[in-house]
Amino acid sequence: MNMSIASIGQALTDFAFYYPLFMAYLWMAGALFYWYRHERGAGKVDQPPAHDEYPSVAVIVPCFNEEAHAEETIGCLMRSKYPNLEVIAVDDGSTDDTGTVLERLAARYPSLRVVRLMRNQGKATALNTAAAMTRAEILVCIDGDALLDPWAVHWLVAHFRWPRVGAVTGNPRVRTRSTLLGRLQVGEFSSTIGLIKRAQRTYGRVFTVSGVVAAFRRSALHDVGYWSTDMLTEDVDISWKLQARHWDVRFEPNALCWILMPETLRGLWKQRLRWAAGGMQVLAKNWRPMQAWRQRRMWPVFAEYLTSAFWAYTMLGLFLVWVLRVVFGVPTPIDGSSLIPRWSGVVIGTTCLVQIAIGMSLDARVEKGLFRYFFWMIWYPLAFWLLSALTTVVGVPRALFRSTGKRARWKSPDRGLLPQDR
Structure with missing residues (x-):
């Protein structure tokens, strides 16, 4: 019996160490293939492909307590190079002076329309409200504290020449870099988020667009009923x-968007917990529909997320066994010392750094000077793998036991420190 349990324990230990290793090489291979197929020889960010025509575009900016950032965000949008553009800013029941700032900006910029909701309804409601107030063929959605590159809309719109393209996600770039957490996230967005999106495009389906910058075809949104108001x-x-x-x-x-990210552990925890719970909430919602054969192209993405959740719980279980055996001396069927990485830890750590280097190399074309943050990335496996495991463990039950139909509202996030705040 003990031998059987020990074998299971060793299998779980091997899975805990080698699953991240396998996924890392899968992502790197897919991202490099994407680069070779789609990015190799591509023009500079300020040299987008020529358009035969310029379909109407509405940039939707949902705002909640963005008094400090609204003017910078809207001002940046007004410098967009796209010729057929309107901006719709939605004040979603802010408790600060966001609405006043937006009204003042509307008087300055004729292409800006402001919608004010009397109470906080959540980001999805803000997006749905703005979508109902424009006839634009393409909707570009950004956050109220984000800075969209002047050429980003050109790059996003270029994909909609293909009639089955329903959405295009942009490339968010972190601009809060005053702390270790901020610098780690600079590398994370290249080595993980950008790398994974490239790989997923290679393999067929993308887990998610970036909520901070994405473009949508109106007819596609209408086909699926627009944004759901009860999803985290x-x-x-x-x-x-x-x-x-x-x-x-x-x-x-090439569709760059400069964003603010948390630079405190508390802010980062709250953000990643929402991401983990929200992802599991979507999986739970789609559990039965995804079993249909016609949804088979989504199965790899579905399986990847479920396996990642299982990995998080495996890590928690092995850690608890290690504490019982090594720290408290409690006999367990599983050898707790096997949790301590030896040569396998070196392989995983080296693989992680190779993954980060590849991710930074791919994004170095669109953002210069990325490699000056490479030194800080040695802390990435410890900080973010641990954070990912913990937020998944906490987020899964939170998603599964969340009341059905409960409206998802937002709170003002921790956005880190900008240079002028230091």
């Missing part, structure tokens, strides 16, 4: 809804 991560949900209806979701690395 409306970006994941809309991505799955579109792909379930066989709309294509793409990634555009």
Whole structure:
């Protein structure tokens, strides 16, 4: 009996160490193939492909307590190079002076329309409200504290020449870099988020668009009923809804958007917990529909997320066994010392650094000077793998036991420290 349990324990230990290793090489291979097929020889960010025509575009900016950032965000949008553009800013019941700032900006910029909701309804409601107030063929959605590159809309719109393209996700770039957590996230967005989106595009389906910058075809949104108001991560949900209806979701690395990210452990925990719970909420919602044969192209993404959740719980279980055996001396059928990485830890650590280097190399074309943050990435496996495991363990039950139909509202996030705040 003990031998059987010990064998299971060793199998779980091997899985805990080698699953991240396998996924890392899968992502690297897919991302490099994507680069070779789609990015090799591509023009500079400020040299987008020429357009035969310029379909109407509405940039939707949902805002909640963005008094400090709204003017910078809207001002950046007004410098966009796209010729047929309107901006719709939605004040979602802010408790600060966001609405006043937006009204003042509307008087300055004729192409800006402001919608004010009397109470906080959540980001999805803000997006749905703005979508109902424009006839634009393409909707570009960004956050109220994000800075969209002047050429980003050109790059996003270029994909909609193909009629089955329903959405295109842009390339978010972190601009809060004053702390170790901020610098780690600079590398994370290249080595993990950008790398994974490239790989997923290679393999067929994208887990999610970036909620901070994404473009949508109006007819595709209408086909799936627009954004769901009860989902913690409306970006994941809309991505799955579109792909379930066989709309294509793409990634555009040249569509840059400069974003603020948490630079405190508390802020980062809250953000990643919402991501973990929201992802599991979408999986639970789509559990039965995804079993249909016509949804088979989504199965790899579905399986990857479930396996990642299982990995998080495996790590927690092995850690508890290690504590019982090594720290407290309690006999266990599993050898707790096997949790301590030896040569396998070196392989995983080296693989992680190779993954980061490849991710930074791919994004170095669109953002210069990325490699000056490479030194800090030695802390990435410890900090973010641990954070990912813990938020998944906490987030899964939170998602599964969340009340059905409960409206998802937002709170002002921790956005880190900008240079002027230091």
